[in-house]
Amino acid sequence: MKLSLSEIENWQDFESLIADYFSGLGQLETNNISNVEVQQGGDGGDGGMDMLVTFQFFDVIDNHQKKWVVQCKFLERSVSKADLATVNIPSLIHEYGADGYILICKNRVTKILAIMFENLQRNCKFGYSYKIWRGNDFIQQLKGRRDLTLQYFPKFHNFMK
Numbered sequence: 001m002k003l004s005l006s007e008i009e010n011w012q013d014f015e016s017l018i019a020d021y022f023s024g025l026g027q028l029e030t031n032n033i034s035n036v037e038v039q040q041g042g043d044g045g046d047g048g049m050d051m052l053v054t055f056q057f058f059d060v061i062d063n064h065q066k067k068w069v070v071q072c073k074f075l076e077r078s079v080s081k082a083d084l085a086t087v088n089i090p091s092l093i094h095e096y097g098a099d100g101y102i103l104i105c106k107n108r109v110t111k112i113l114a115i116m117f118e119n120l121q122r123n124c125k126f127g128y129s130y131k132i133w134r135g136n137d138f139i140q141q142l143k144g145r146r147d148l149t150l151q152y153f154p155k156f157h158n159f160m161k
Contacts, residue, residue, distance in 0.1 A: 001159040003142060005106050005135050008152060011074035015040070015050055017152045018072055018104055018138075022053045024147060033057045048087030052096055067098040078108040081116060089120065093128050100129030107135045 008014050019038045026036035035056040041049055054067045069092055073079045089101050103109070103117070109132055120130040133141070142148055149157045 001156060003139055003149065003153060003156050005139065007155055008074070008106070011072070013152065014074040014106060015072045017148065018070065019051055020148060020151070021138075021142065021145065022051075022070075024145065025055075031057075032059065034063065048084065048089065048092050049096065052098065066100075067096065069093055069096055069098045069101045071101070071103045073103065073105045075106060078110045079103070079105050079113060080110045081113045084113070089130070090124065090126070090128060094126070098128075100131065102131040102133060104133045104138055105135055109134060 005014070008017060019040055022036055023038050024036075025031065026033050033055055037052075037054040039052040039054075041051060048071055049069050050072045051070045052067060053070055054065060057064055057066070069089075071084075071087075073083060075083070084103075093099070093101050109117075114132065117130045117132050120128075124130070149160070
C-alpha cells in the first residue's frame with residue numbers, strides 16, 4: 001500500500017493537512033528553519049489565498065524570513081488555468097507582502113497551467129517565486145512525517161504497523 005491523498009476526504013482536511021505540514025517544519029532537526037507561522041484564510045471565497053506561511057530560517061551569518069501565499073486545490077481532475085482565472089497571482093503576492101506563491105493540488109495540473117507558472121517564474125521582474133506541488137510532489141514531502149500519517153492517513157499508518 002502506498003501513501004495516497006485519496007485517504008483525504010474533503011478540502012477542509014486537505015487544507016488542514018497542508019497547514020499542519022508547514023507548521024511542523026519548524027520542529028524538524030533536519031533543516032535550518034527556526035520558526036514557521038501559518039495563517040489560514042477563512043471558510044468563504046479565499047480570493048486565491050488559503051494560507052500564508054512565513055518561514056524564519058538561518059544560515060551561518062544571519063536570520064532570514066520568507067513568506068508564501070499558499071493556494072490548495074482539492075480537485076479529482078487536473079487543475080486548469082480557469083480554476084485560477086479570478087486571481088492575479090503577482091498582485092496577490094504583492095498584496096500580502098509575500099516572496100512567492102505555491103499551488104498545492106490533490107492531483108495534477110494541466111500543461112497550460114504548468115507553462116503559465118514556468119513563464120511567471122522565468123519572467124517575473126519582482127523576483128517572486130512560483131511553484132506547483134502536484135499530488136505526488138506533496139506525497140514526497142510527507143514521507144517521514146509519521147505525525148501526519150498517523151493523523152491524516154489511518155489506513156496507510158495501520159498498514160505500515
